[in-house]
Amino acid sequence: MTDGPLFHRDRNWHPKGFTPDYKTSVVRSPQKALLSMNTTLSEETGPVFGHEMLGDLDNDLILNFAQPGEMALGQRIIVHGRVLDENGRGVPGALLEFWQANAGGRYRHAKEGYLAPLDPNFGGCGRTITGDDGGYAFRTIKPGAYPWPNGVNDWRPAHIHFSVFGRSFGQRLITQMYFEGDPMIPLCPIVRTISDPDAVAQLIAPLDMNNTIPMDARAYKFDIVLRGRRSTLFENRMEGN
Amino acid sequence: MQKLTHIKENPSQTAGPYVHIGCVPNFCGITGVYDQDLGASMVNDQTKGDRITVTGSVFDGTGTPLKDALVEIWQADANGIYPNGDPRGDADQNFTGWGRAAGDYDTGVWSFETIKPGAVPFPDGRMMAPHISFWIVARGINIGLQTRMYFPNDPMLADDPWLTRIEHQNRVQTLIATEKTPTTFQFDIHLQGPDETIFFDV
Numbered sequence: 278m279t280d281g282p283l284f285h286r287d288r289n290w291h292p293k294g295f296t297p298d299y300k301t302s303v304v305r306s307p308q309k310a311l312l313s314m315n316t317t318l319s320e321e322t323g324p325v326f327g328h329e330m331l332g333d334l335d336n337d338l339i340l341n342f343a344q345p346g347e348m349a350l351g352q353r354i355i356v357h358g359r360v361l362d363e364n365g366r367g368v369p370g371a372l373l374e375f376w377q378a379n380a381g382g383r384y385r386h387a388k389e390g391y392l393a394p395l396d397p398n399f400g401g402c403g404r405t406i407t408g409d410d411g412g413y414a415f416r417t418i419k420p421g422a423y424p425w426p427n428g429v430n431d432w433r434p435a436h437i438h439f440s441v442f443g444r445s446f447g448q449r450l451i452t453q454m455y456f457e458g459d460p461m462i463p464l465c466p467i468v469r470t471i472s473d474p475d476a477v478a479q480l481i482a483p484l485d486m487n488n489t490i491p492m493d494a495r496a497y498k499f500d501i502v503l504r505g506r507r508s509t510l511f512e513n514r515m516e517g518n
Numbered sequence: 519m520q521k522l523t524h525i526k527e528n529p530s531q532t533a534g535p536y537v538h539i540g541c542v543p544n545f546c547g548i549t550g551v552y553d554q555d556l557g558a559s560m561v562n563d564q565t566k567g568d569r570i571t572v573t574g575s576v577f578d579g580t581g582t583p584l585k586d587a588l589v590e591i592w593q594a595d596a597n598g599i600y601p602n603g604d605p606r607g608d609a610d611q612n613f614t615g616w617g618r619a620a621g622d623y624d625t626g627v628w629s630f631e632t633i634k635p636g637a638v639p640f641p642d643g644r645m646m647a648p649h650i651s652f653w654i655v656a657r658g659i660n661i662g663l664q665t666r667m668y669f670p671n672d673p674m675l676a677d678d679p680w681l682t683r684i685e686h687q688n689r690v691q692t693l694i695a696t697e698k699t700p701t702t703f704q705f706d707i708h709l710q711g712p713d714e715t716i717f718f719d720v
């Protein structure tokens with residue numbers, strides 16, 4: 278038994294492309310139906326990254342942009358969890374890249390115009406690679422909420438963006454993590470591109486007091502599930518096709 | 519009844535306008551964290567195969583190029599072997615197969631320096647014409663868009679087992695690059711409109 282084609286994506290669980298309350302999607306969503314295909318080697322293979330590419334501070338956003346002896350401002354948190362596939366198996370060697378606003382809700386980016394100040398000791402990017410069981414962790418500060426031009430008074434809830442690589446290019450995923458208890462979550466037009474409340478709940482990380490470091494940092498747990506693959510038990514036709 | 523143990527994929531969310539911070543921080547001026555942006559170079563002096571440049575823009579439904587798109591590509595080596603996860607053997611050690619590029623802030627143009635891929639098999643064993651897989655994310659795109667680029671004037675196109683499954687054959691040309699020079703291929707991606715690129719649910 279070997280790994281076969283990727284599971285089809287549930288396009289009703291994911292957001293649709295055309296979601297007019299998120300205005301930018303109106304001219305950026307395909308108007309024709311996506312063409313459904315089964316995966317081939319082109320989607321089942323994919324880039325894999327080794328732990329040797331990581332720097333010591335890549336998973337520490339409090340320190341990785343800070344001046345020597347300085348630290349990023351904000352509420353110190355650890356984000357941890359596992360990368361799994363839809364069969365519930367841990368995905369080892371998965372590269373996670375994450376980015377976020379600073380504690381005041383400001384991004385370090387030329388196109389960013391929010392009046393909240395930059396933190397000179399906060400860059401806002403980090404990355405890590407999962408271990409043998411699919412586990413990962415990084416340290417950062419809790420990002421602030423920020424306003425954005427969509428409706429006249431739309432705000433993003435506090436969130437961390439994640440880019441995830443599994444073993445297959447067809448598993449590529451970008452998503453966002455939200456924080457338990459944030460009243461801004463249900464108001465956000467980007468969150469609301471997802472129609473199923475259970476799917477939204479999958480992106481909300483609970484506070485995890487058991488993994489908090491006392492007198493130092495609280496913890497939030499965020500698992501990330503990537504597409505699974507079918508077993509090929511009855512697909513390798515020995516007699517040929 | 520027993521329960522199936524499958525769990526659901528995390529739902530996608532848009533990459534947003536600041537995807538550069540996480541994916542190409544050096545490109546957007548966040549230096550000193552990573553030595554270089556991932557996916558910036560796919561080849562080196564030893565890489566086998568014909569060197570090519572693949573360039574293009576992503577256009578929205580008004581015909582305006584996106585200036586905040588991030589494009590990733592994945593392809594086989596010159597012999598048609600993928601650099602990771604290919605059960606048929608080892609690929610060229612001097613080829614990564616994977617590239618990532620952000621559109622230029624002013625023009626939206628992105629480009630990759632790579633090699634022409636070899637053909638790879640369809641699941642039934644027939645060969646697919648050489649192609650490059652694309653994944654496009656940006657602000658306003660709720661879930662990454664998957665498509666493929668093929669090469670013009672390739673005799674394998676006519677029998678390609680993937681392309682021949684497409685009902686509307688008049689749209690297949692949206693997947694075929696334009697040859698600008700013998701080593702430069704332009705592949706513009708149209709999110710909407712009469713030239714809307716074919717995107718795959720795959």
Ligand SMILES: [Fe+3]
Nearest residue numbers: 433436438534
């Ligand atoms: Fe954001």
